[in-house]
Amino acid sequence: MTALDTAVDMSTALGAAPIPSPVLTASGCSANGAELEPFVDLTAIGAVVTKSVQLWPRSGRPTPRMAETPSGMLNSIGLQGPGIDGLLADDLPWLADRGVRAFVSIAGTRVEDFAALAERLRGVPGVLGLEVNISCPNVESRGEVFACDPVAASDVVSAVRAVADPAQPVYAKLSPDVTDIVGVARAVSAAGADGLSMINTLLGLVIDPDTMRPVLGGVTGGLSGPAIRPVALRCVWQVHQAMPEVPILGMGGIRSGLDALQFVLAGASAVSVGTAVFNDPSAVARVHDELAVALAERGFASLRDAVGYAHR
């Protein structure tokens, strides 16, 4: 990413943690960062949001793990990853050595899992904060997803906030698959979330016309990409409207600077670029540049001035 000659101050923050750019990767859409090095100056982006990590190494689901859909895709990776030991041993040091900020996404199937992960990440160099991926099935509640129940979601967030490094902001990542996203947002904020990441994928399904069965082994999968952008923007809008003081990391279908601008205007103080990276590995840097230009063209002196501006 080349420093652009727009006078716009692009700095922002995740909770209390300052970042020089509002554009981040999205969890699960840039692995743990290293693969993007040929395409993007990782030190210049807001942060690498790492693939959701659990306590133990996970193989993830069998293939096929994805289906392309109109302006989007369905995935069912199943959180393949090295587990927290692997992340601490390999990925986070790699990022820290290069001065790349890591926003670490954690996942689990029990409240204690999340807390244990937050504990392990205390004081780890380069770890800017935590994103709590509560779009996971809760084994203690017949597999209902934490994010779909305000109480379960809050339980996770308060457990994490209680043990997490005080210097690390904790963001709760919300699912759009709920009747009342503002209700969930209020609950997790009250439970101590320093900010909200929104949105995770929508639950979807694709049937293979040849096999005449669901494409994905897991039957359903997560829908992402530009197709879902209007839903994501609506969620950000509604939550910012209800709680303008809560920082939002916006995501869902962001592909260009003007897409990112929409999220900022709706109330996001930072954004993640997910599926668009599959289309364009330099997307994160490009979106930063395009957003800076778009803000300059509209007369904003700083990104912060534009946050929530569409609610005026």
Place this chain on the structure above:
Amino acid sequence: MTALDTAVDMSTALGAAPIPSPVLTASGCSANGAELEPFVDLTAIGAVVTKSVQLWPRSGRPTPRMAETPSGMLNSIGLQGPGIDGLLADDLPWLADRGVRAFVSIAGTRVEDFAALAERLRGVPGVLGLEVNISCPNVESRGEVFACDPVAASDVVSAVRAVADPAQPVYAKLSPDVTDIVGVARAVSAAGADGLSMINTLLGLVIDPDTMRPVLGGVTGGLSGPAIRPVALRCVWQVHQAMPEVPILGMGGIRSGLDALQFVLAGASAVSVGTAVFNDPSAVARVHDELAVALAERGFASLRDAVGYAHR
């Protein structure tokens, strides 16, 4: 539509009402049918699902009423229409004169409105049945949408079923914007729905990068088109899985015969083609033809054999 020389028996039914083709228009996406006459043989399609009608004429919302989105669109028409008197005086006779089946979509903001509409439609020639659009704000519940609350949704459906013509099947049209669509489906089925139409649009938002405000005057709007197809299919799948005996009219992003096939395999016994008609005014007939060919190629002797086949 030309009768295709596939041996496949395409007949199906909406509840107890037989129809020769499983492909229908979608409410609000083909006005009340007449405009499609140059492009489609309306007597050959399953039925024209009319634009949701209310008790009184409605102007609908001011423009702009739409925004194009990736592989979809956002709309906020506000149910512009002539009211039930106009429908009964002009549109339904026009359809009946030509032998076109009408599946009449009704909407309201009070339970009584829905019941009054069902009452007015008793015994009207050419009216095959009723689709109850419960994705409307309930004035008696701070504007919460009926379809988002299983109790409010059931109240509407049981009131309609109580007064509707016994020969007219009553389909409840569900919203995907809920945490538990199976729960809503169970509630309205128990309340007497003869079938389920799914899905209505997803709530979305688009911000105009020039005005830096929401494009639509109503702020949010309904997202439709191929972008939402995986969500629609997931809803149909989940509900058919839970209640295989309940007939489903599937819709959401259907554009081709293979798209329609996915809905049938997931459990829909008929489908509506909505937004795709804006792209291709002959889409309803084309989807019928393509579906017939697709079924023939897969060795199905009848459409009915394929319904829910992906659950095998």
Place this chain on the structure above:
Amino acid sequence: MTSLTSPAARAAHPPVQRVVEVSGRRPVGAYVELTLAAPEIAERTEPGQFVAFAVGGPTSAHLLRRSIAIAGAADGAVTVMVAPHGPGSTWLAGLQVGDTVDVVGPLGRPYPMPSDGTPAVLVGGGYGAAALRGLAARLRAAGSPVIAICGAASADRLSSVDELGELAEVIVTTDDGSAGRQGRVTDAMAELLTSRAPGQVGVVYACGPMAMLRAVAEAATTAGLPSYVAVEESMACGVGVCMTCVLPVVGEDGRTRFSRSCTDGPVFGGDRVRFADVGTLPWDVVGADAMGVVAP
């Protein structure tokens, strides 16, 4: 208020949908003029009508049709003048000879004709002037003297000046003075209306951006002249099924309805379109009460 105009009548022929080949392509200033081999559309076309294109080909993320006025319809071909604007019109403007495109047309209501010999003023803004070519020819054939005013922001955004010149006296205006007289079409029109004796102008027709249409319609109405404008409201389908393209238009019964620009228009009486209320919901629109809007 008595009206100077009657609502435009439906076209004689219903539209057809065809996949057609681009048979000609010519950049014209800021625009691209495309010629389509579409005999069934050409033979049905009346002046003022438009076509609606599917854009982006088989891999397209853009579902909605793009409406473009018909500039010419003759010899089995339809001509359109495309201004690259967003993704859809840019894609259209990039079509090459031999490419195919799905098109529906002719759509909408044509310009109503005045009684034979009525002198007419035609006002075209930007590519809108192209849409007046067929009308000018038909008026001439019916014995009407025609004056055409073609205006644009700059010379490269003028259109059809030569073609209209073969059928009419043409006045050219540009905002920046890069061609013709500096100023707006409405300045030229005002001058024309004052300089000519009463009866030397009997009807005004216009096509162009909404702000221009409003100004032209108001000037005509003030002068007591009937005017017909072809509006450009955002459309999703072009065929009357989506209800996205409505404008507040006064009907023959004097009541205002949200009328579809595609099937009730695009040609409306200039004194019937409530330009000032576009984008709002006035209380006296039929059915506004059901939306909770009350009379003041």
Place this chain on the structure above:
Amino acid sequence: MTSLTSPAARAAHPPVQRVVEVSGRRPVGAYVELTLAAPEIAERTEPGQFVAFAVGGPTSAHLLRRSIAIAGAADGAVTVMVAPHGPGSTWLAGLQVGDTVDVVGPLGRPYPMPSDGTPAVLVGGGYGAAALRGLAARLRAAGSPVIAICGAASADRLSSVDELGELAEVIVTTDDGSAGRQGRVTDAMAELLTSRAPGQVGVVYACGPMAMLRAVAEAATTAGLPSYVAVEESMACGVGVCMTCVLPVVGEDGRTRFSRSCTDGPVFGGDRVRFADVGTLPWDVVGADAMGVVAP
């Protein structure tokens, strides 16, 4: 189980992303051979690598990259052989000279080279044979005698027979007998392995459909020969960030992992890919326990 192969090593150079121009296009039977003016990709390419294209242009509804093997990389140009299949590859195959396309490459791990002079058998199925051209040339340059077996369903689905013929002895097979001998590449390979004296074949390389790769790898392993296969697993990104393209592959430590075909492959030791388990989650894959899969 001791392994006959070592995992392929990373390529020497990281990939680049460029918008490049199509400089050549040639239909070849059922395929289209495209040449791209992409010097920075060409100069970095090693045999076995691939490129990933964005498809559909600016109006595209197709977000995911399409991976295509590199058939040739010389003189600043990269050549690929495209089989029109679904929307993305059909769009690619429709590109014309002068069109531009966004491409990332070279991607993936190249074929490991044997010690100089080792006789090699190359097996290519369909367009997969094209991907062996660079390898054949490099092997020849290192003194290896090369036999290439090119197979396909029918004559029009063969590729690069002539190009490989300049570098190697070529055996052609088609399922329908429309070219070469009737039968499958594996029949030809089995015959070859039995007819030659031990040591006359030292290593086997393959590229083609998964079923073919499996048969070739099994035949090689049974014969005690190392084999390297370039797999074709469904990919969304091509660069290693999406985790959609995994296969169960046995590592140097003997443990099976879900390895990414794009960055850990596409070239894997033929005896390391657990072909029979593709599409399943075997209990002994690292991390399967955390998915709730237990040892039988």
